[in-house]
Structures are given as structure tokens and as C-alpha cells.
Amino acid sequence: xxxxxxxxxxxxxxxxxRPGEASRDIAQAQWDNLVAAIEKQAGAKVVTMPAEEGLPxxxxxxxxxxxxxxxxxxxxxxxxxxxxxxxHCVEWFTKNGYKTIVLPEDQSFExxxxxxxxxxxxxxxYKTRTDIITHNEITKHTGLPVLSLELGLEAFYHIDVCICxxxxxxxxxxxxxxxxxxxxxIEANIPERNRIPxxxxxxxxxxxxxxxxxxxxxxxxxSQTLVDTLKDRGLKVxxxxxxxxxxxxxxxxxxxxxxx
Amino acid sequence: MxxxxxxxxxxxxxxxxxxxxxDLIHAHQASYRVDxxxxxxxxxxxxxAHISLESADAEQFSRLLSELKTYxxxxxxxxxxxxxxxxxxxGQAPENALLLESCLNKVLVKGEWMDLNxxxxxxxxxxxxxxxxxxxxxxxYLRKGDVVVVYNPSQAPLHSLIx
Numbered sequence: 001x002x003x004x005x006x007x008x009x010x011x012x013x014x015x016x017x018r019p020g021e022a023s024r025d026i027a028q029a030q031w032d033n034l035v036a037a038i039e040k041q042a043g044a045k046v047v048t049m050p051a052e053e054g055l056p057x058x059x060x061x062x063x064x065x066x067x068x069x070x071x072x073x074x075x076x077x078x079x080x081x082x083x084x085x086x087x088h089c090v091e092w093f094t095k096n097g098y099k100t101i102v103l104p105e106d107q108s109f110e111x112x113x114x115x116x117x118x119x120x121x122x123x124x125x126y127k128t129r130t131d132i133i134t135h136n137e138i139t140k141h142t143g144l145p146v147l148s149l150e151l152g153l154e155a156f157y158h159i160d161v162c163i164c165x166x167x168x169x170x171x172x173x174x175x176x177x178x179x180x181x182x183x184x185x186i187e188a189n190i191p192e193r194n195r196i197p198x199x200x201x202x203x204x205x206x207x208x209x210x211x212x213x214x215x216x217x218x219x220x221x222x223s224q225t226l227v228d229t230l231k232d233r234g235l236k237v238x239x240x241x242x243x244x245x246x247x248x249x250x251x252x253x254x255x256x257x258x259x260x
Numbered sequence: 261m262x263x264x265x266x267x268x269x270x271x272x273x274x275x276x277x278x279x280x281x282x283d284l285i286h287a288h289q290a291s292y293r294v295d296x297x298x299x300x301x302x303x304x305x306x307x308x309a310h311i312s313l314e315s316a317d318a319e320q321f322s323r324l325l326s327e328l329k330t331y332x333x334x335x336x337x338x339x340x341x342x343x344x345x346x347x348x349x350x351g352q353a354p355e356n357a358l359l360l361e362s363c364l365n366k367v368l369v370k371g372e373w374m375d376l377n378x379x380x381x382x383x384x385x386x387x388x389x390x391x392x393x394x395x396x397x398x399x400x401y402l403r404k405g406d407v408v409v410v411y412n413p414s415q416a417p418l419h420s421l422i423x
Contacts, residue, residue: 121303132277132332136270136306145303148275150330181276 001256004031004059005051009248013079015155016249027244031059034211034218034252037238042213047259049092055085060250061257062160063113064089065100066122068142072098072259075111078129101141109134112257113158118165120144121189125151125159147189149182156203160253164210166217170233172196172210172226174203196233202226206251220251262321263314265295266333272307273299281311281331288324290315310336344389347406353399356410359384360396 009022038044052058064085065072072093077083086102093100103109114130115138116123122144126132128151135146149159153176156162162177163186171190175183175197186195198207207223217230221239230237242251272278285292296310315321325333345354353359387409388397394409402408 127330132270132330136332139271139304139306143304145274146271148271148277150280181280185274185276 001031001035001046002049002059002061003051004028004245006053006056007051007059007245007248008056010056011081013081014157014249016246018247022244022247027059030240030242030244031255034240034242034255037218037240038211038213038256041236041238042211042216042218044213049088052085052088055082055088057082057248058085058088059245060113060248060254062250062254063111063158064257065093065111066109066115066138067098067112067257067259068117068144070097070099071101071141073101073103073109073111073134073137073141075113076103076105076107076109078108078110101137103134103137107131107134107137109137110158113160113254115146116160116163116165117144118171118190119169122146123149123159123163123165123186125149125162127151128154128157147185149178149185151177152179153177157249158254161203161206161209161251164208164212164217164253166212166235167214168233168235170194170196170235172198172208172230174198174200174208176200177203196226196229198223198226206246209251209253211252211256218252220246261314261316262318263312264325265310265312265336266325266328267336268309268311268331268333269306270332271300272309274303277331278307278309281328281333284327284331285311285313285324288315288320288327289317290321290324343410344407345410347402347404347408349404351400351402353384353386353402354408354410357386358409358411359386359399 004024004027007024007027009017009019012019035046038046063075065074074086074089074093090100090102108129108131110129114125122138124135124146126148132148135148138144138146151157151159156177162174164172171194173186202223202225205222206220207226210217210219216236216238218238218240220242227237240252245251245255268281270277291314293312294309295312298308300307347354384399385396386399386402388395389407
């Protein structure tokens with residue numbers, strides 16, 4: 001994770017962003033609560049990378065890279081506002097012993113924001129922020145097959161706000177974020193008993209953008225329909241308030257990057 | 261008549277990308293032919309397809325090509341190479357060298373498929389002219405003074421990729 005020391009909403013590169021509306025103090029308190037939930041309720045360890053002045057979206061570490069075992073494929077951001085983050089991510093992963101892959105400059109790739117592992121394969125989004133050609137790089141560097149899913153809704157611009165594969169084998173997703181081809185791919189790969197579709201209302205509260213550790217799911221508060229469904233399946237659900245980060249278009253999953 | 265050949269490479273089958281591209285071609289009322297397809301054997305293998313496209317409507321053809329970029333479609337250069345150039349240093353191909361790329365990752369030996377060492381894969385190969393003969397030489401093995409086939413990118417059509 002990366003602390004919101006310099007978090008603010010100064011620009012708008014997605015439909016959720018309203019410049020000038022976010023409070024850094026509230027964001028810091030919410031971020032601290034999220035860390036506590038991950039460490040104390042999910043039992044995971046949080047490591048951090050330093051925040052950088054002038055890079056308010058560095059807090060959304062999900063995009064920093066796609067990590068598999070000891071390999072980190074670092075992001076090449078679509079928008080100039082975030083491109084400055086890449087060198088810091090390269091430095092962090094290299095310093096921490098990862099084989100750090102930097103893709104060609106003309107290939108947009110937004111890390112684990114657009115690539116999520118489910119069992120032995122990767123569901124990866126393309127079009128809005130990530131180029132489909134980078135999916136071949138994921139396979140090349142990790143050996144994992146990739147299922148490429150086109151993203152067509154501007155408000156659901158990363159695949160991690162459209163799906164959440166769970167360690168239990170379940171799969172939270174917002175079907176309407178995908179065209180008929182994408183829905184067919186999901187249905188062909190995920191057994192019906194494991195599929196958990198979310199409503200539009202829950203999707204707009206970033207219900208799919210959840211942190212999962214084992215059978216614990218940590219998500220933004222307010223998605224009661226999904227919360228009830230997850231509890232019925234025996235999952236432990238932790239709701240946190242990350243509303244300040246929603247003003248920048250990200251929720252709990254966006255604020256984290258699973259590296260182990 | 262507007263024509264081109266595109267290459268698609270990726271998890272074309274499992275992701276339904278090939279089906280989506282063909283549907284897009286139909287939607288733009290272009291005609292097509294799949295000239296080449298190589299479907300990966302394992303789930304982690306990439307598939308490759310070469311598709312010839314043709315349309316009488318230049319504007320719609322242009323829109324189609326623009327939309328196909330979303331799916332990773334790359335234009336294939338086809339035709340004849342036009343010139344030669346000397347290698348200026350060992351292991352370096354001249355600018356605009358006609359390079360062939362091998363995507364072999366398995367070979368069938370006495371009935372058993374064997375994986376090829378990853379270090380030998382995807383090596384670009386130049387065409388070297390020696391007297392009246394041509395020889396395929398991987399770029400790292402080119403020597404200063406080798407006569408290499410090159411193409412002039414301002415001319416079209418140019419060369420074909422061979423797998």
C-alpha cells in the first residue's frame with residue numbers, strides 16, 4: 001500500500017473524479033482503518049511504498065504492477081497524470097528483489113487494476129486503460145493463460161471494479177460491465193454455483209473492488225445485497241468506509257496490491 | 261479495392277477475440293479470408309491468425325482498421341523486398357532489414373513433442389546473400405560486411421512473415 005500523504009483530487013481522468021472535493025485528513029483516517037482491517041481482521045501483513053509529492057494517485061497501488069511470484073510487470077499508464085508513478089514503482093520492486101519487467105512505452109498497461117488471477121488463469125481487461133497486446137506479455141513472463149475481457153463502460157474502466165475473483169473459488173462480478181463475448185467467457189470459465197453477480201447499485205459503490213484474503217472480503221460500506229450474499233456463502237465480510245477515495249474512482253482493492 | 265492483411269496474436273480462442281474480430285469485419289461489410297491460423301496447444305500458448313481484408317468502401321475500411329487495433333490487430337507487410345545493405349557491425353542488422361521471426365516453441369522428434377529452449381525462441385533472422393544464394397542467419401550471428409536483404413518502407417507491398 002502507499003499512504004495518502006499527498007492524496008488529493010486535482011485532475012479528472014475518470015468519471016468519478018471531481019477536482020477539489022477530497023479531504024486528505026479524512027482519507028488518511030480511512031486508509032488507516034483499511035490497514036487495520038487487513039492486518040487485524042484478515043490476518044495479512046501490509047508493506048508500504050513511500051508516497052511522492054505530485055503523484056496523488058500513487059495511493060492506488062493496485063495499478064503499480066501485476067505481480068506473480070517473484071515477477072512484477074510494472075504499469076505503463078494511459079494518462080500523463082499517472083505516468084510519473086512508473087519510475088517509483090520500478091525502483092520499489094527492484095529494490096525489493098522482484099524481477100521487474102518494463103513494457104514498451106507504446107503499450108498501456110495498468111497492473112493488477114486490469115489483471116486478476118483466478119486459480120490458474122488471469123482475467124485481464126482491455127480498451128479503456130490497458131492494451132490487449134500486453135496480455136501476451138503477462139503470459140510470456142508468467143506462463144499464465146490470459147482471458148481478455150473488453151471493458152466498454154467509462155465508469156468501470158479497470159477490470160478490478162468489474163470483477164473480484166475470490167480465493168474460495170467464488171467470483172464476484174458486474175455482468176453489465178461486459179459485452180456478450182465477455183459474459184460468455186466468464187460463464188465458460190466460472191461454474192454457475194461460483195458466480196456472484198452484483199446489482200448496478202452495488203457496482204456503483206465499487207462492490208467488486210474488494211480485498212480478499214482467504215475467506216475474508218473487505219469492501220466499501222453500503223453494498224448490503226452483496227454483503228448478505230457473501231455471508232450466506234460463509235465468507236467473513238468486513239465493511240470499511242473509503243468514501244474519500246471513491247472521489248478519485250477507487251475503493252479498497254485499488255488501494256492495495258497483493259504481492260504474496 | 262482496399263486491401264490489407266492483419267495479424268492477430270494472443271489467446272484468440274478462449275477469449276473469443278477471433279470471433280469478435282470476424283463479427284466486426286462483417287459489421288463493417290468487408291470481406292475476409294483467414295490465410296493462416298496457428299492455435300496454441302496448451303492453455304498458456306498464444307494463437308496466431310493472419311486475415312486478408314478487402315472492401316470497396318475506403319472510409320468504412322479505414323474505420324474498420326482503426327477499430328481492429330483495439331483487438332491487437334497489426335498490419336502485415338506483404339510483397340517483395342527491394343534492396344540490400346551491408347552489416348556495419350557484428351550482430352547488428354542494417355536498418356530496415358527484412359527480418360523473419362520464428363515462433364516455434366515445440367518440435368516433434370520421433371513421435372514425442374519436445375519443448376524448445378526459451379532462449380532459442382523468437383529469434384529474428386535476416387536473409388544474407390552469398391553469391392547467388394541466400395542464407396538465413398539469426399541476427400546475433402550476423403558479421404560485419406554481410407550483405408543483407410532490406411526493404412524500403414515507403415514502398416508497399418513489401419515482405420511476408422513466415423512461421
